[in-house]
Amino acid sequence: MSKIIEGLLYSDSHEWVKVDGDVAVIGVSDFAQAEMGDITYVDMPEVDDEVTKGEDFGALESVKASSELYSPVSGVVVEVNEALEDAPELVNEDAFANWIIKVKMSDKSELDDLMDAAAYAEIAK
Amino acid sequence: MEDNLKLTCLYDKHVALGAKMSPFAGYMMPIQYTGITDEHLAVRTKVGMFDVSHMGEIFISGPDAERYVNHIFTNDVRGLDAGKILYGMMLYPTGGVVDDLLVYKEFTPDSFLLVVNASNIGKDYLWMLDNAAGFDVRIDNASEEWGQIAVQGPDAEKVVVDVLGWPGAASLGFYTFSDFECGERMIISRTGYTGEDGFEIYASPEMTNRLWDDFLKAGVAPCGLGCRDTLRFEAGLPLYGDELSADITPVEAGLSMFCKLDKDEFIGKDVLVRQKAEGTAKKLVGLEIFDKAIPRAGYPVELEDGTAVGVVTTGYHSISLDRSICFALVDSAYSRLGTPLWIRIRKKVFPGEVVKKRFYQTNYKK
Structure with missing residues (x-):
């Protein structure tokens, strides 16, 4: 059984969002990291890149496969988690503590399309 | 489970060991047990075994x-x-x-x-x-009658001698085999698909099950097809469907040394003779990119100006070498060692260069 944290929002492509004012902190769920197995590389955008809700902004790579990351919101990247460049395994160790990007949202109403923890628990199994 | 998938004689063993199972080549096969990296390193440093009964x-x-x-x-x-x-x-x-x-x-x-x-x-x-x-x-297609286990790694010789109780295994040279009588015929061959020393043991389904258990008791790590691919790739070995196909000749794949053009005839010889004389439009090369991003099969290979000159056939971030490397089929004009080439990975393009295809120094028994 994978871990799910209350108070975060979730996408059906297994990203989580923590809302901090106008900024969305985005990572992948514990379910997603477990499905991937040992993560060897996190492909991330650069600061100031634009991301669009529902479109890929990067990818997680394991030895065998790559899995694209889809942005749950639209906006501009304000920070990327540089620790993941040298230590992608941090996502396996704690997928909720190790966020991937922070996005300054252009339309906060997009958050309404995301799930709460209880709804996400239904699909992450 | 998908329809018409076959099971090898060791299927129940894989399930009992908790392997992640997936369809491959028409069979339900173990992809990994503990993890691709662990299993890969077990073969490189100690000894691992693969169910290759599907061969x-x-x-x-x-x-x-x-x-x-x-x-x-x-x-x-x-x-x-x-x-x-x-x-x-x-x-x-x-x-x-x-x-x-x-x-x-x-x-x-x-x-x-x-x-x-x-x-x-x-x-x-x-x-x-x-x-x-x-x-x-x-x-005589006897594929259904034979199981096969590949025991691979630096400790393979010791463990095969011990489990079979047959010191003769130690004196088998690379690419030789021996029959072994144990109430039935077993074939023990000094071959493999990992770049390490090792053996491939052919036996009946019943005997294959007994051997699997004996090797497990002897401490041999069960290994899935996931690391079989990472190991053969590092050793520069082709996989049919990726580096070889009906559309790729051995000359293009760099396997001319296994084609004896001095024979009177064999099917396909004329084309190889012509390709050796005139060169080929494409060649299979090794490529390395200077980043941790991973080149995967199907990704385009480009020149700096974005012109497509080839495609990746297999690629990994190499477990043993910590390098992002791949095989790629490229226009022959760009196949020389050291040629700068770029690989497009999703939205980014990564610079790299042509390197030797045998990425890993193999450790075969002479």
């Missing part, structure tokens, strides 16, 4: 067996000593590859064992039948 075993016998095998096979079996093994390919008249395979010269006169890829067993068997006209040979 095909086709026996050729009869007065014309040698002449027939030489007709369908690129390597040269003329006068081959019993107990010796050759790697090579079967080709279409176009020079494209039907399959790559091992040919074992049996101890019984006029007899050969051909070991073929699981995904190609049916196609290969029909190909052999279709090309047997005029040869007095018997072609």
Whole structure:
């Protein structure tokens, strides 16, 4: 059984969002990291890149496969988690503590399309 | 489970060990047990074993067996000593590859064992039948009757000697085999697909199950197809479907050394002779990119200005070497060692260069 944290929002492509004012902190769920197995590389955008809700902004790579990351919101990247460049395994160790990007949202109403923890628990199994 | 998937004789063992199972070549196969990285390193540093019972075993016998095998096979079996093994390919008249395979010269006169890829067993068997006209040979597809375990790694010799109780295993040279009698016929061959020393042991399904348990008790790590691919890739070994196919010739794949053009004839020879003389439009190369991003099969290979010049066939962030490397089929003009090339990975383009295909220094028994 994978871990799910209350108070975060979730996408059906297994990203989580923590809302901090106008900024969305985005990572992948514990379910997603477990499905991937040992993560060897996190492909991330650069600061100031634009991301669009529902479109890929990067990818997680394991030895065998790559899995694209889809942005749950639209906006501009304000920070990327540089620790993941040298230590992608941090996502396996704690997928909720190790966020991937922070996005300054252009339309906060997009958050309404995301799930709460209880709804996400239904699909992450 | 998908329809029509076959199970190997060791299927129940894999499930009991908690393997992640997935369809491959028409069989439900173990992809990993503990993890690809762990299993890969077990083979590189100690010893691991693979269920390769899905591989095909086709026996050729009869007065014309040698002449027939030489007709369908690129390597040269003329006068081959019993107990010796050759790697090579079967080709279409176009020079494209039907399959790559091992040919074992049996101890019984006029007899050969051909070991073929699981995904190609049916196609290969029909190909052999279709090309047997005029040869007095018997072609026997015995794939369902044989299990096979590959025991691979620096400790393989010790563990095979111990488990079989047969010191003779230690004196088998690379690419030779021996029969082993234990109430039934077993074939023990010093071959593998990992770049390490090792053995491939062919036996009945029942005996294969007993051997699996014995190797497990002896501390051999069960290894899935996931690391079989990462290991063979690092060792520069091709996989049919990725580096070899009906559309890729052995000359393009850099496997000319296994094609004996001094033989009178074999199917596809004319095309290879011409390609050797005139060169080929494409060549398979090794490529390295200077980043941790991972080049995967199908990704485009480009010049700096974005012109496409090839495609990745297999790629990994190498477990043993910590380098992002791949095989790629590229225009021959860009195949020389050191040539700068770029790989497009999703939205980014990564610079790299052509490197040797044998990425990992292999450790075969001489």
